[in-house]
Amino acid sequence: MDLAVDILMTMIEQIQKPTLAFLIGGMVLAAFNSKFEIPDPVYKFIVVLLLLKVGLSAGISVREANLIELAVPALGAAFLGIAIVLLGSRTIAKLRGVSHMDGMATAGLFGAVSASTLAAGMAMLDEEGMAYEGFIGALYPFMDIAALVTAIVLARLAADRKLAATVNAGGTATMGGGGSGPGFDGQMVKTILVDTFRSPAISALVLGLALGIFTRPESVFESFYEPLFRGLLSILMLVMGMEAWSRLSELRKVAHAYILYGLTAPLVHGALGFGVGLVIHATTGFSAGGVVLLSVMAASSSDISGPPTMRGALPEANPSAYLGASTGLGTPVAILSIPLWIVLANTFIGS
Template identity: 75%
Template sequence: MDIIATIASTLVEQFQKPTLAFLIAGMMLAALGSKFEIPEPVYKFIVVVLLLKVGMGAGISVREANFVELIVPAIGAGLVGITIVFLGSRTLARWRGVNEVDGLATAGLFGAVSASTLAAGMAILDDDGIAYEGFIGALYPFMDIAALVTAIVMAKLSAARKAEAARAVGGGTMVLSGGGMSGGKSGDGAIEEGLLKGILVDTFRSPAISALVVGLALGIFAEPGSVYKSFYEPMFRGLLSILMLIMGMEAWMRISEMRKVAHAYILYGITAPIVHGLIGFGVGYIAHQLTGFSAGGVVLLSVMAASSSDISGPPTMRGALPEANSSAYVGTSTGIGTPVAILSIPLFMALADVLIGL
């Protein structure tokens, strides 16, 4: 009963904090039919500033981080991303009526990371004065890339198997569009040469990953401390509150779109963030036992696992899997998964408080 009471009190407390309050306010604005909107260029600017701040903060801390302390959570983050995709391939992608490629694309986005959700988690911990490793932002690309690559490769393999089966039945030749299989590759479901390299390049070139990596590099190899403290830190909270308003309105609008999507996606969008967050919590707890990974770090690894990519993932999926239904994976991720992930942050904080101590 103590753990239930702790979780309940933490939930009530966190709903009153600015980060979650602005998210809910955005949903209310959309529900009331408000004409409030943020121009797309402003939204992109906000995201870039947030990611540069997260990246630089991580890079500054990585310079003084113990290699073992960093590498263990990094490996764990990558494994979490891959595990989430495999779990989705055995659940959502096999649900009756769900196209397997659509299901894998959705699982890929849920295995990848939402930078805004990670930023929200950091802000909540900062508000409560809970310490965490400064290199947490550096774990983002490990989980993100691992999940996206795994999902896309599995989707290509699935498409190749179906093409081979159709060719065997029809006695003809089938070539997949989108690079899954070509005339020079047949019979074994082989992936088009260079696919993995292309996915990695596209991922690193995406605005979100690029901003994060640039910030990380600046933090490690330069000395951006003055501009970091004078510009990025003071701007961070205000910009994050605006981003939460935008996400709240977008979430409400995409929830209405989900009526056109199979009920499987709705169920997955509601349950997956919590299940994935618990997987991340488990891996973080192992890292805590092995290296002394902080309780705050365990919470943020859970938040990353619970989140679903709303910036870097969709364009990557559209480019690599043009045959996948974007309304399914984007609607499920942004419309349901992201709000559930943000609202579940207090759950992971309460678990960390009970099992580790915040």
């Protein structure tokens, strides 16, 4: 009972703070059909700055970190990305009214990471005064790429198998090609990896990470990126709230299974991330804040790197399905659940 009260009180406190307040404010504006908008170039610029900030911060910390302490969380993040997609392949991809291709695209986005949700989690922990490892941002690519590659490879493999099964005795089919998309082979995996690294989100993050590790960007980081972080994040949350509300209408065009998945998956995935975080905490001394952010990453669904990757690799999948479920429901649920992971971390680990 006390835990439930703590969660409720933390939720109320967090809603009054900028991160969640701006997210909800954006949803309210969209609900009233407000004409307010942030130009798309400005939105993209804000995202790039936030990712550069996260990458620089992580790189500076990695430069000074014990590589063993970084390796274990990195492996945990990759494991989570793969596990979430495999779980999705047995749930959303199997539900009635959901095509396997659409289900795997949705699972891939939910296994990948939302930069805005991760940034929101960092901001909330900073406001709470809860410490976390500076290299957390470096875990983003491990989970993101593992999830996207797993989802696309499994979807393509299933598509090729379905094609082979439907070919008559007079036709021919091979597991390495044919169908409406690329076959399942090493070249396909290489293409996915290259496209993922070239995406704006991963490119900005990896660039910031490399600059933080191999150069000395502390002066520009402290004078420019750090002071702007919370203000830019508030604008991003406003945009995310408006977009989330607009995406809800798209879910009416697809199976109700996506609504159920979008509402429950972030909580299930976040709990899985919390469990993995506890294991890492017990083995390496991973901080309570680190466990929270690993949970946040697992609960989130990709809103930047994932959608263009899915559009390119799985063109047959319905964007209304996987974007509506992830951006329309998954993202706000993941952000609103951050106080839950904070309370659980304080309960089981302590600040």
